Amino acid sequence: MSENDHEASHDEAEVARRHDGLVARLQAVRDRMAACGGSGVALLPVSKGHRVEAAIAARRMGLDQLGENYAQELAAKAPVVVGAAARVGWHFIGQLQSNKVRMIADDVHTWQSVDRLKVGKEIAKRAPGARIFAQVNLSEESQKAGCSFEDIDDLVRALRELDLDVAGLMGVGAAADQDATAAGFARLRAAVDRLDLIECSMGMTADLELAIREGSTMVRVGSDLFGPRE
Numbered sequence: 001m002s003e004n005d006h007e008a009s010h011d012e013a014e015v016a017r018r019h020d021g022l023v024a025r026l027q028a029v030r031d032r033m034a035a036c037g038g039s040g041v042a043l044l045p046v047s048k049g050h051r052v053e054a055a056i057a058a059r060r061m062g063l064d065q066l067g068e069n070y071a072q073e074l075a076a077k078a079p080v081v082v083g084a085a086a087r088v089g090w091h092f093i094g095q096l097q098s099n100k101v102r103m104i105a106d107d108v109h110t111w112q113s114v115d116r117l118k119v120g121k122e123i124a125k126r127a128p129g130a131r132i133f134a135q136v137n138l139s140e141e142s143q144k145a146g147c148s149f150e151d152i153d154d155l156v157r158a159l160r161e162l163d164l165d166v167a168g169l170m171g172v173g174a175a176a177d178q179d180a181t182a183a184g185f186a187r188l189r190a191a192v193d194r195l196d197l198i199e200c201s202m203g204m205t206a207d208l209e210l211a212i213r214e215g216s217t218m219v220r221v222g223s224d225l226f227g228p229r230e
Contacts, residue, residue, distance in 0.1 A: 009052075010083075010084050015053045018053050022058060022225060029043065029224050032208065032209065037212060044065060045226070046093065046204075046221060047067070049073075052081065056085050064086075064088060065090075067090075067091040067220050071096075074107060075107065078104075090109050091220075108127070109131065111123055112132075113170060120164060130164055133199060134147060136191065153194075156195050169197060169199070171201075173185065181210060182210055189214055189215035200217045201219075201220065204220050
C-alpha cells in the first residue's frame with residue numbers, strides 16, 4: 001500500500017472532530033493524575049474499539065505511544081497512522097496468542113501482556129530483543145490472563161534468557177473491589193522492585209488514582225480519553 005493509499009483511508013474531518021474532543025478529556029485525565037501525585041507517571045492512551053481517526057488525532061497532539069488490545073485492530077491501524085501522521089510506539093496490552101505475534105511484530109514497541117514462555121519464544125523469534133512487560137494475574141481469577149505471582153520470578157528469568165528486554169510488569173485490578181485491587185497493585189509493585197525492573201504498568205480509567213498511590217509508573221486509559229467504544 002502506498003502513502004497515498006494510507007492518506008485516502010482516513011477522514012480528515014473526523015480527525016479534527018476527534019481532536020477537539022480529545023483536548024479537554026486529555027487535560028481532565030492529566031488533572032486527575034496530578035491531583036494524586038502522578039504528574040510524573042506515564043499516560044498510555046488506549047485506542048481499542050475506536051476508529052483510526054482517534055489514533056491519528058492523538059498522534060498529532062504529540063501522544064507518541066498508544067495501546068491496543070487486539071492484534072487485528074493494531075495491524076489495521078498502524079499503517080494508516082503512519083501515512084496520516086507519524087509512527088506510533090504501539091503497546092500491545094491484550095491477551096496475546098502466539099499465532100498472532102507475526103501479524104504485529106513489526107509494529108509493536110512494547111509487548112505488555114506476556115504471561116507465558118511460549119508467547120515469549122514467539123516474540124523472540126519474530127522480534128529479537130523486543131521490549132516486554134510480563135503480565136501478572138493480580139486477582140488470581142482463573143478467567144483472567146496473567147502469570148501467577150508464584151511463577152513470575154521464573155517467567156521473568158526465562159524471558160531474560162531469550163535475550164528479551166524485560167522492562168517491567170503489568171497487571172489489571174480486580175473489578176469493583178478496591179481493597180483487592182489495592183492489595184494486588186501493592187504486590188505487583190513489590191515484585192517489580194524485587195526483580196529489579198523499571199516499569200510497573202497498572203491502573204486504568206476506573207482505578208488510576210489507586211494505582212498511582214501504590215507506585216504505578218504507567219496508567220492505561222481508554223474511555224476517559226477517547227469516549228465510549230464504538
